[in-house]
Amino acid sequence: MRKTVLLLGGLAASLMATSALAQDINIKMGVLNDRSGIYADLAGEGSVIAAQMAVEDFDAAGKGINVEILSADHQNKPDVASNIARQWVDDEGVNVILDVPTSSTALAVNEVTRNANALMLNSTGGTSELTGSACSPHTAHWTYDTWALAHGTGSAMVEQGFDKWFFLTADYAFGHALEQDTAAVVEAAGGEVVGTVRHPFPGQDFSSFLLQAQSSGAQVIGLANAGGDTVNAIKQAAEFGIVQQGQSLAGLLIFLTDVHALGLEAAQGLVLTEAFYWDLNDETREWSARFEELDGDKPTMVQAGVYSAVLHYLKAVEATGSTDADEVIAKMKEMPTEDPIFGEGYLREDGRKIHDMYLFRVKSPEESEGPWDYYEVLATIPAERAFRPLEEGNCPLVE
């Protein structure tokens, strides 16, 4: 009897505490990304703008939640990222670290927040390790991962009838992993890998590799590389007229800003997977127009992902009335997500955010009707198939 009274009392007290706290909560968010290097365009300042938009759209100030947004350039160096993240968490009391591009820096920050009272909501980091063997109770991986891109492009293209593949692979661990993942999907879907060629990383001259790919008789040339290598390979493929002669290029890690930089003349016909495109529906168009007013460019999927992550985080803070990392992330996993970016979705227990992905083809200059009109949707990859199944990730959090 006494126990129940205590329990009820406790419950009432916590409810009162919740409503009392909800009057005045201070949150610090830190956007930690590349602001001067190769990822400055696709994340950079745009991610800070996206975070600010989320705070304003949520009307945080009106709900008694004071949000301060910090930002820093980690220069793509894991030690700089780790240092800043530790300092933010220990000295400044930062509650959430956002964005964090490149795998090595994302994994470094993942270790910092693991044992701290802070969350990392990662949008730009690609490695699927974040929700695999390196998964942490304080990490949510929001927008995409390498598994989703490889599987999305691989399986969706085979379904479209493109079943003979040739891989152009960057010769290091990341490239190998991307190639193996995609090849496995292609073969599982009934396709065939007719050849592979490995190019040095970083590569400048792809002509001999592209000629090999051209003469292989493959329908699809999968680009298992990233950044400058992918851009160079696409440009040189355009010079050889590979796409015009009927073969397709499949980019396994490429973003809207890369296509923007390449231009449609070079990038046309490229097939790729992304989680978001500004011209998907009325909501994304409306949101992206507001973003463009502030930033000058259309948002990439990872910038949109930062918005979505911040919005969901703030909802969880409002619901729990707390900034405690464990409580908030538990609430975030419990509540379904909903926003103009990804529509409806949820956050899985290993920290993976689940939503639809899309297979796009880059339009030709004639098809494009205006600035930023780059993609045509080939297929929607439904949420339940878009990401790695929970049991295959070997995340220690999932027992």
Add this chain to the structure above:
Amino acid sequence: MASETTTAGLAYGKRSLVRGMPGHHIAIFIGFLVVAAVAPFLLYPVFVMKVLCFALFACALNLLLGFGGLLSFGHAAYFGSASYITAHAAKVWGLTPELAILSGTAVAAFLGVVFGSLAIRRQGIYFAMVTLAFGQMIYFFALQAEFTGGEDGIQAVPRGHLLGLLDLRADFTLYWVVLAIVFFGLLIIYRVIHSPFGQVLKAIRENEPRAVSLGYRTSQYKLAVFVLSATMAGLAGSTKALVFQLASLTDVHWTMSGEVVLMTLLGGMGTIFGPIVGATVIVAMQNYLASFGAWVTIIQGVIFVIAVLLFREGIIGVLARRLRKPL
């Protein structure tokens, strides 16, 4: 300057470390310790540890560049491979931190012997290019090898317990250990510079044919200082791996070799304490200017232009000239 250091070197043979040291050097070492003891209470300890590691790294390069007259453009190879080995030893083999650091340093020393014995056969720009080539070889090895984790690096390295006793997970405990390691490294470098060996090195730097004519086998001296420098760079890299609990491609990339040359030049090449100042300035810029985004590189560039135009001898070099004392 020559007479002073010679007497220092002579007095050295007799007895203690302190006796041969000029008074103002003792004062600076004590000052360094005082600052280092206070710093973690005022600044963020992990940041100060990073400064310390890079100070040791820059001093190691300065031993080779400033006193041996050999410009190495591949010192990241020793720094980075030591950090990889330490990270791997601590994480996969489960070694205690002191053994992990020792194994990383030993590997750097071994690489120093192999690369050094080949590189010292050439001089000037060719020497720099050979070291750069070896540095790139190590980079590509780190990129390809299985145990380095490629792009991801080795993450979540346990700091462990020093000698099985001291729990290094607490930043402050680790700080005193790092300070001890770095101070020990600095003392070794100081001792080497002021030894008869160091005198011969300076003679070789100034005029190699004359040193040969005096009967010195200069290549042996050059190899010895190369290995010493690589070992100290390795010690710095190993310690850094434990501080940040990670080893990554950044540590072996050629930009790291360039950065440490800049630290040395900015602080004052061929001075004893210059590289410490140079490392502090560069690391502080990387850290505290991070919120300026793209401006970091621009500000860095402006500072270097100013340094080259106004004080080519580096911060401490100019100070030493003003004070007319070797610093």
